[in-house]
Amino acid sequence: MKSKLIGVLAAFALMSAIQISPARADTISKSVNVFAASSLTKAYTALGAKFMQAHPNISVKFSFGASSTLATQIASGAPADIFASADPVSMKTAAAQFPVAANYLQNLVVLAVPKDSTISKFTDLNGKATWLQCGHNVPCGVAADAALKSEGVVMSSPVSLEPTASAALAKLLAGAVDAAIIFKTDVIANSTKLKSIAFSNPESALSQYQIGLSNAKTSKKNVWAKTFYAYLNGHDAKKFLAASGFIVNPYKIPQ
Numbered sequence: 313m314k315s316k317l318i319g320v321l322a323a324f325a326l327m328s329a330i331q332i333s334p335a336r337a338d339t340i341s342k343s344v345n346v347f348a349a350s351s352l353t354k355a356y357t358a359l360g361a362k363f364m365q366a367h368p369n370i371s372v373k374f375s376f377g378a379s380s381t382l383a384t385q386i387a388s389g390a391p392a393d394i395f396a397s398a399d400p401v402s403m404k405t406a407a408a409q410f411p412v413a414a415n416y417l418q419n420l421v422v423l424a425v426p427k428d429s430t431i432s433k434f435t436d437l438n439g440k441a442t443w444l445q446c447g448h449n450v451p452c453g454v455a456a457d458a459a460l461k462s463e464g465v466v467m468s469s470p471v472s473l474e475p476t477a478s479a480a481l482a483k484l485l486a487g488a489v490d491a492a493i494i495f496k497t498d499v500i501a502n503s504t505k506l507k508s509i510a511f512s513n514p515e516s517a518l519s520q521y522q523i524g525l526s527n528a529k530t531s532k533k534n535v536w537a538k539t540f541y542a543y544l545n546g547h548d549a550k551k552f553l554a555a556s557g558f559i560v561n562p563y564k565i566p567q
Contacts, residue, residue: 343371344537345391347382349398349451349521350478351419351495355556356396359549363540370536378450378476380405391530393537394544396523398451398477403522410524416545417521418559420496421455422508424484431491433509437466443491444472444480452477455519456493462516495519497557521558 348356353376360372375382375390379397383405386392395410397403403413423443425431437443445460446453453473460466470493474480477495484492485505499508511517525541543549554560 342369342536343373344393344534344540345373345375346394346396346540347375347377347386347390347392348394348396349379349382350376350476351398351452351497352376352396352521353478354501355497355553355558359544359552363543367536367539370540372540376478378447379403380450381475382406386410391528393526393528393530393534394523394541395526396521396544398519398521399454400520400522402451403524406524409526409528411527413522413524414545415520416523417553419455419519419521419557420510420514420559421452421459421493421517421519422496422499422510423491424481424494424499424506424508425491426484426487427505427507429490429507431509434463434465434511437491438468441468441490442471443468443493444470444474444483444489445493446477446480447473447475450476451519452480452493452495455517459493459511459513459517462513463511495557500557518559 346356346360356374360374364370364372375392379399379402382395383397383402386395386406386409392409395403395406396416398419400413403410423434431437431441445456448454448457471489472483474483477498480492480494481498481502483489484494485502496508499506523544525538550560
């Protein structure tokens with residue numbers, strides 16, 4: 313009799329567990345909020361689409377912009393599960409929510425010009441050519457300033473300082489200027505329209521990207537945020553990012 317009672321209780325416990333499991337599953341967030349540097353827009357959009365195709369019930373939502381602006385938004389309470397910054401300084405601004413960040417990618421700024429441009433060297437910017445760069449406080453602008461200082465031959469000034477790398481790219485593609493200092497990844501993404509002129513000192517033209525997973529309670533419970541974070545750091549994603557022009561070990565930037 314006692315063994316029968318134990319069996320009934322075990323069966324009841326199993327049925328209860330089965331009934332509770334779906335309820336618990338319903339509490340798991342199926343949305344992942346990713347804040348990322350604007351230079352990652354094309355690559356991350358493609359990676360997000362691949363991830364959602366493999367996981368149809370999961371929604372990956374992106375907010376792209378200048379890393380410094382995104383960091384300020386995060387520090388002010390904007391909900392972000394993952395933050396991919398184009399510089400360590402912006403990541404530090406968001407340190408309350410992203411206290412642990414890792415070096416992720418590197419990118420190079422270059423002088424980008426239309427395919428049919430006669431501009432072939434940096435001193436050509438000292439003539440009648442119009443050019444622009446990113447603002448001094450955003451990653452692509454910080455790298456541009458350092459690269460220009462190292463090159464030491466450009467005496468003219470940019471006609472504008474753009475708020476994001478994507479804004480600088482858009483103006484160049486629209487024909488608003490003759491040249492722009494932008495990330496090499498943006499030139500590769502628009503290789504049928506643009507060509508690049510590399511700075512003589514690549515080290516001065518580098519921008520170090522970092523990535524972090526939020527320590528917020530909601531993110532800790534979000535298993536899909538952790539899953540997508542692991543995906544972005546995985547072999548396939550990094551191979552794709554390397555093919556897009558980012559510098560990722562052990563992959564090399566395409567020439």
